[in-house]
Amino acid sequence: MTLLINNIERVRLLHGVKRIRCVEETIAARYSEGKMRCPTHLCTGQEAVAVGVCATLRNTDFAVSTHRSHGHYLAKGGDLSRMLAEIYGKSTGCSSGHGGSMHLIDESVGFMGSTSIVGGTIPVGTGLGLSVSLKGTDQVSCVFLGDGSTEEGVFYESLNFAVIKQLPVLYICENNLYSVYSPIQVRQPANRKIYELARSLGVPSETGDGNDVLDVYAKTSRAVASIRSGGGPVLLEFSTYRWREHCGPNFDNDIGYRSEQEYLDWKQKDPVEVFEAKLCGDEVLSKEALSEMERSIVAEVNDAFAFAENSPFPSPDQLGKYLYKEDEGASL
Template identity: 60%
Template sequence: MDKALSVRLLRDMLLIRKVEEGIAERYPQGKMRCPTHLSIGQEAAAVAVGAALETADLAISTHRAHAHYLAKGGRAPQMLAEIYGKVTGCCRGRGGSMHLTDRTAGFVGSTAIVGNSLPIGTGLALSLQLKKSRQIAAIFFGDGCTEEGAFYESANFAIVRNLPALFVCENNLYSVYSPLSVRQPAGREIYKMVQGLGMPSAIVDGNDIDAAYAAAMAAIEHVRSGKGPFFLELTTYRWREHCGPNFDNDIGYRTEEEFLAWKARDPVASYEARLQQQGVPTEELAALHTQLDAEVLAAFEFAETSPFPDQSEAFSDVYTDKEVSPS
């Protein structure tokens, strides 16, 4: 992997980390009046796939969408303005944290309903196939979604129709507070289960961005070359609570020892250390931090100083003003 790509991967991970740490720091102020699901600790998985995709490719995500949105090329100021409910937000302040869209980046949207990204993403892949496009659809979801009927229906349809769909499962071991051990039978490996459905699959350490990027590139090549859908499982771990800015190890669903073991595998810090060992100058990395700190601060200032939507817009883009004739 060349230096330029390596630095880009680090930059994208740092951007996500700094934006979300900024959200966590400011959330108690009460200005972000929507739930937020942070991806701190999981940045490498999102960035690896986002960097491997082309801008024209389409992506759909879940309630935990900030990292996917930014990694796909979404804009931090517009994302933060959306979370603050401002008119300058990527959805004009109507969607909040869980409903992000940026069509210029190929980020079609995110949805709060568990498993709902799957049928939407499968439909996107079908539309691309019907258009005979070389684009693919990347569908982000968590391990909990593999227990939803929507997953099996979407996977089956994608296999039967040979759709250009990349199924990206971020396995962070928990569905809210429930570990895999109480949700799935002992010994089950998700990617192998998917192979049993007839979809090629692979698993990779989602905290090792070089490995995850290589796996994403191979999976995307499979899909783009017309060989049908591919399932990529990325193992990772969220540091903070399921929903909100805090740490929640004290409530007992996971141990402090487990948390610290995963925290020691911090994908951002470990990759920065690796680049230093490979000869990237310390001064260059320090300058990158300084630049991103300024960008993130400016993005928050943009969000906080932007106006709220006017009351007159409350029903704009909600209902159509066109009459629909009965068929």
């Protein structure tokens, strides 16, 4: 496949995956301090899908996501400090401390929300597409979903509606092979392919290497161009792998649901290291420039953690706030 991407953009993609990796691994390292007091689903190992997809989207395009949404939020341009403050339960959090890790939002960059029920935002993103279609703009609505959600009824219901109305919706399925600890083999028949299933529903679809940010970028670029020109919904399935436990900061290859060897095999395809080595090997990026990139990422992430830690908690009298929209100023 021909890649219409220059070296500056490649470096930007590398920065994107390294930044998300740094955020997730810092959360993992600091989680045991007990200050991030909410369930946290890290996307270490899956960064390339978020970065490759969002690099093809505009600020004005919409995105919605799942419980494992840190990467999607950040790649779409969501504010890092406010995300971490949200995970720390602080009033400066993107959801004012009412949401936590699983409920991120930054409407200023089109990230319209992530929720924690499997499949829950598939119809929401479809509805954003309906609204775009009614208003006649050329925005795209991107729905991040996992392989588990393709077993939910709303997946079929939503794709069916998107096809009927030819909605501008980009469905991105990250197939990481597991729904919590349940492998895809026990959940879907062996010869089933999610992208073929989408085709059977009338949604143009293809599959790609979710650990290769350039493959993700290329396939998504083509899909977005088609959607923006009125071609209707597209689903892309990207294979990838969750390195850490379903929820929490640890590795759990020893508890018996998957093998250490499987993890090591996927680690060989590390979406960060493999791409970094390629850019350095191709002399797109010098050692010095790489060091400077890493230094700036660490500095940004440390600053964001400091912001989160130093921010105030919401006042207890905010408990009843935001129940209804008109109650924004009300307290208990």
